[in-house]
Amino acid sequence: MAIDSKVAFQNRALELGIDQLEIDALDAAGINSYATYAYCSTYQPGQNDDTALIGFLTTTLAAAPSAASITRFRRLFFEAHALSLEDLKSRADRSESSEARIIPLAEKMDRIRMQKQRHDEALRSKVDTSLVLDNSGGLRLSKKQKLDDVNVTGEHKLRQAFLRRSLAYDLAGIATFAALDLWTQKLFEKMNETPLTNYRHISVEQVINADKALWVKVSNDTRGKLQPKTGADKPFDIAFEKFSEHPEVLQHLTPLQSVISQKHDATNTSSATGKGKASNPLDGKGKSSKGKGKTNTGIEVPDDCEIFVDGKQLCKRWQVDVFVLDVLNSNQLALLESMPRHRKPC
Known part of the structure; x- marks a missing residue:
């Protein structure tokens, strides 16, 4: 003003x-x-x-x-x-x-002189014209500056976007550049830290999520309280520094486990669960045949087995022949499980 x-x-x-x-x-x-x-x-x-x-x-x-x-x-x-x-x-x-309220031109020029020139905004600035209602109910022409979205793909472009945001808030007098730039440096230091073994580097997506979480908390805390007092720190800076260390914000900057490590853990878990048994679920004893060194296409059904499917005597725990192995599916296994037995399973 x-x-x-x-x-x-x-x-x-x-x-x-x-x-x-x-x-x-x-x-x-x-x-x-x-x-x-x-x-x-x-x-x-x-x-x-x-x-x-x-x-x-x-x-x-x-x-x-x-x-x-x-x-x-x-x-x-x-x-x-x-x-x-x-x-x-x-x-x-x-x-x-x-x-x-519009900042006086002299005040705006003085703030710009204290900052670096923002070439991206100057080159991309456009005016968006629209009709709006004033307080008396009449129509008037409103002109607002419109900025196109800037590509932030990659760490360098993302950092430049954070830099321009810090300059804009400092220019508006809402926050100081030092407080915002300190948060930016912290984010990119986290991205460049060497992670622990079997963990990944902090990604750009994690940095953006942490930044969003911080701004949401600052917005809720400073709503209606942005007017600075003479000789005191800006309320935005105080809230920004406080919530930049909040656990709900820092949780987004936690290194995630790498995909290779996850696969390795899954393999070890499956190996420990098997304990040397055969991988074939139909092979209950881990043997392919009774004879040693012989290759058989099937195993004889025990005499006391009384499980019949389509009039044929079968046993759920023994492979009868190659044909049964090929056609037996999960539905048939469930059927075998549910069929009544007259004797103990073989």
């Missing part, structure tokens, strides 16, 4: 012809914005006697201002008072449908 902008106030003072030394003297006394200058004395616009304002300027500047300087200071005081009243009115009439 222009009323709280130090750069906008000082630039306007220079435009009116006030000397830089006088501006520095006001700044040293804490008068560096429209808001502070509008209430620097008990004088109010419209009063006949401005002795209070002249006395304040004489004390602050360590000398009585000249007649020409007094006219400039009076004009700046009237502008500061008018902006102060306008700010009070806009706060009283503000609703959820009201548009966001």
